[in-house]
Amino acid sequence: MGSWGYAMALSYNNPKGSQDVTLLTGASGGLGCGIAKELISRGFRNIACHYRSNDEAIRNVLVEADLDPDTHLFQADLTDESSVSLLRTRIEKKLAPVSNLINLAGSSNNAMSWKISLKEFESIFAANVTSTCLLYTSDAADDLL
Secondary structure, three states: OOHHHHHHHOOOOOOOOOOOEEEEEOOOOHHHHHHHHHHHHOOOOOEEEEEOOOOHHHHHHHHHOOOOHHHHEEEOOOOOHHHHHHHHHHHHHHOOOEEEEEEOOOOOOOOOHHHOOHHHHHHHHHHHHHHHHHHHHOOOHHHHO
16 A cells, blocks of 8 residues: 555544454554554554564563464464465454455665566565565455455
């Protein structure tokens, strides 16, 4: 989601008690933690926070907001279709179907594009493009469209 989508998501307050679930991918990074804090401050309580490998920072945000990490924290490899499908299932079981998506997941490489290997390029492409495609084309997309 670009900056416009982020601004739109934060342009209103989510009333406490709303059943709408917001999935925040890439929630463990600095930007993700910041957006999670802002969403929570605006009343978003049904928030599903995704991380790939390190959940320490977003776990702390959830604990500080008195939200149970076991309910709101989800690990998944967004470059893998079965992992995305499993993510949807786990979110539905713990919260409800996803209604809103803020997609921050991705990766980068500080090397010049012509100096990276094909394997590095494919990894970056999968994290930034394939993952977005899977989020919108998997079964989970049924709830978002």
